[in-house]
Amino acid sequence: MPDLLEIVLKLAAVAAAFGVLPLLVGQAEHKVMAHMQGRLGPMYAGGFHGWAQLVADGVKFAQKEDVVPAAADRTVFKLAPAVAIVPYLLVLLVIPVGPDGQVVLDLGLGLFFALAVMGIGVIGAIMAGWSSANKYSLLGGMRIAAQLMSYELPMVFAASSAAMAAGTLSLSGIVEAWHWYWLPWQAIGLVVFFVAGLAELRRPPFDMPLADSEIILGPYTEYGGLRFAFFLLAEYAGIVVLSALTAVLFLGGWRGPFLDAELGWLWLLVKVFALAFVVIWLRVSYPRMREDQLQKLAWAWLVPLALAQLALTGVLRVALG
Amino acid sequence: MRRAGPPVPTPGAHRGTPGYAIMSTVGRLPGGGLAKGLAVTLRTMTRRTITRQYPEVQPDLPPRSRGVIALFEENCTVCMLCARECPDWCIYIDSHKETLPAEGGGRARSRNVLDRFAIDFSLCMYCGICVEVCPFDALFWSPEFEYAEYDIAELTHEKERLREWMWTVPPPQAHDPSGEPPKEIAAAEKAAARGRKT
Numbered sequence: 209m210p211d212l213l214e215i216v217l218k219l220a221a222v223a224a225a226f227g228v229l230p231l232l233v234g235q236a237e238h239k240v241m242a243h244m245q246g247r248l249g250p251m252y253a254g255g256f257h258g259w260a261q262l263v264a265d266g267v268k269f270a271q272k273e274d275v276v277p278a279a280a281d282r283t284v285f286k287l288a289p290a291v292a293i294v295p296y297l298l299v300l301l302v303i304p305v306g307p308d309g310q311v312v313l314d315l316g317l318g319l320f321f322a323l324a325v326m327g328i329g330v331i332g333a334i335m336a337g338w339s340s341a342n343k344y345s346l347l348g349g350m351r352i353a354a355q356l357m358s359y360e361l362p363m364v365f366a367a368s369s370a371a372m373a374a375g376t377l378s379l380s381g382i383v384e385a386w387h388w389y390w391l392p393w394q395a396i397g398l399v400v401f402f403v404a405g406l407a408e409l410r411r412p413p414f415d416m417p418l419a420d421s422e423i424i425l426g427p428y429t430e431y432g433g434l435r436f437a438f439f440l441l442a443e444y445a446g447i448v449v450l451s452a453l454t455a456v457l458f459l460g461g462w463r464g465p466f467l468d469a470e471l472g473w474l475w476l477l478v479k480v481f482a483l484a485f486v487v488i489w490l491r492v493s494y495p496r497m498r499e500d501q502l503q504k505l506a507w508a509w510l511v512p513l514a515l516a517q518l519a520l521t522g523v524l525r526v527a528l529g
Numbered sequence: 530m531r532r533a534g535p536p537v538p539t540p541g542a543h544r545g546t547p548g549y550a551i552m553s554t555v556g557r558l559p560g561g562g563l564a565k566g567l568a569v570t571l572r573t574m575t576r577r578t579i580t581r582q583y584p585e586v587q588p589d590l591p592p593r594s595r596g597v598i599a600l601f602e603e604n605c606t607v608c609m610l611c612a613r614e615c616p617d618w619c620i621y622i623d624s625h626k627e628t629l630p631a632e633g634g635g636r637a638r639s640r641n642v643l644d645r646f647a648i649d650f651s652l653c654m655y656c657g658i659c660v661e662v663c664p665f666d667a668l669f670w671s672p673e674f675e676y677a678e679y680d681i682a683e684l685t686h687e688k689e690r691l692r693e694w695m696w697t698v699p700p701p702q703a704h705d706p707s708g709e710p711p712k713e714i715a716a717a718e719k720a721a722a723r724g725r726k727t
Contacts, residue, residue, distance in 0.1 A: 494563070
C-alpha cells in the first residue's frame with residue numbers, strides 16, 4: 209500500500225508541476241520581455257503587477273466558441289492539441305529531481321524515452337497543419353516537419369554525448385555520473401542540445417513555421433479558444449521540459465552546493481528557470497531566421513559540432529579508461 | 530501632480546563611456562554581434578522602463594504641448610481674425626455692439642461685447658493659427674487633453690469651458706540662454722548704443 213500512495217503522490221507532484229511551471233514561465237516571458245523592451249508588461253490582472261494575466265487569458269480562451277473549419281479533417285484537427293501537449297507531461301515523468309529514486313519513473317532507457325516522446329510533441333503541430341485545410345497551416349506544418357528532420361539529428365547526437373560520458377542512458381544515472389569538469393568537456397554538446405531543442409520547440413528565433421507576421425502562426429491559424437490555449441501551453445511546457453532535460457544532461461540536474469538529497473528539487477528548479485530565462489532572452493534579442501538559414505544552421509553548424517563533441521567525448525572517455 | 534519622468538537618453542551619449550569601447554571590440558569578434566544583441570536587451574532590462582501608467586499617473590507633458598485652445602475672454606475684442614484665419618472654420622463668434630454713455634463732454638463710445646465664442650474640436654486640426662494670429666493675446670495653448678466626449682456634437686466647447694482651460698495654461702517658457710535675443714531687446718539695445726554715440 210505505501211508503494212501505491214507514493215506513486216499517487218509522485219503523480220500528483222508531476223501534475224502540479226505540469227500545471228504551474230509552464231504558467232510561471234509564461235508569466236516570466238511577459239514580464240522579462242516587457243522589461244527588455246523598456247515596457248512594464250501586464251500590470252492590472254490580479255492587482256499586483258499583473259500576476260494573474262495568464263489565468264485571465266485562460267478564462268478568456270475557455271469562453272470562446274469552439275470552431276472547426278468546414279473543410280478540416282475533424283478528428284485529426286481535434287486530436288492535434290492533445291498530441292502536442294501530452295508528450296511533455298510524459299517527459300516530466302522521467303526527470304529525476306533528487307538522488308535515490310526521487311523520480312516517478314526510473315527508466316533504464318530514460319534518455320531514449322525522453323527524446324522519443326519529445327519528438328511526438330512536434331507531430332501534434334504537424335497534424336494541426338495538415339488537418340486545417342488551410343494553405344498557411346500546411347506551409348507551417350511542412351516547415352515544422354523540415355525543422356524536426358534537421359534538428360532532431362544534432363539534438364540526439366548531443367544527448368548521446370552526455371550518455372556516452374556517463375556510460376548510461378538512465379537520466380538518474382547521468383546525473384549521478386556528472387562532475388563539474390563536464391561543463392568544459394560537454395560545453396559544445398550543451399549549446400548544440402539547447403539550440404536544437406529551441407528549434408524543435410519553434411521558439412524565436414527559430415519560429416519560421418509559425419512566423420505570425422507572414423503565415424499567421426502557421427499550423428495554429430485555424431485554432432481558437434481552448435484548443436489554441438493548449439498549443440500555447442504546450443509551447444511553455446516544452447520550454448520547461450527542454451530546460452529540465454538540458455539541466456539534467458549537462459548541468460548536473462539536482463546537484464547543488466549542499467543538501468543534494470533534500471533540496472535536489474530546488475537546485476533543479478533554479479537551473480530550469482535560469483535556462484528558461486535564457487530561452488526568453490534569446491527570443492527578445494534575435495530576429496527570426498529565414499527558412500534556408502534555419503536549415504543551414506542545423507546541417508552546416510550543429511551537426512558537425514555535435515559530431516565533434518561526440519568524438520571529443522569518445523576520445524576522452526577511452527583515454528580516461 | 531506632474532511627476533518628473535526618467536531621464537531621456539540622448540542618442541550617441543553613450544559613445545564616450547568605457548562600456549561602449551568594450552562593446553565595439555566585442556562586436557568585431559566572430560559571433561560578437563550575437564553577444565552584443567544579448568547585452569543590449571539585458572542592459573535595457575536593468576534600466577527603468579519608460580512606460581507611464583497613464584490613468585494612474587499623469588503624463589509629464591512638455592510646456593508647449595498642443596492639448597486644447599484656451600480663451601482669455603477678457604482680452605478678446607471680437608476682431609474675428611481667428612475665425613477668419615481658421616483653415617477649417619471651426620471657431621464660432623457672436624457679438625453685439627454696446628454703447629457706453631458719454632462721459633464728461635465727449636461723445637458716446639461703442640464697444641463690442643462677446644456673446645458666443647465656441648471652438649468645434651471635432652473640426653479643429655490643432656494648427657494653432659488662431660493662437661498665432663490673435664493680436665490681443667486672447668488665445669493660448671493648454672496641455673490639457675482629457676476632454677473626450679461620447680457624442681461628436683458635444684466637442685463644440687463654448688466660451689465658459691474655454692475660459693476654464695485658461696487656468697491650465699503654463700507660464701511662458703524662459704528664453705533659451707544660448708538663443709538669439711528677442712527682436713525688441715536687440716532693437717532697443719541698438720537704439721541705446723546709437724544714443725550713446727551722439
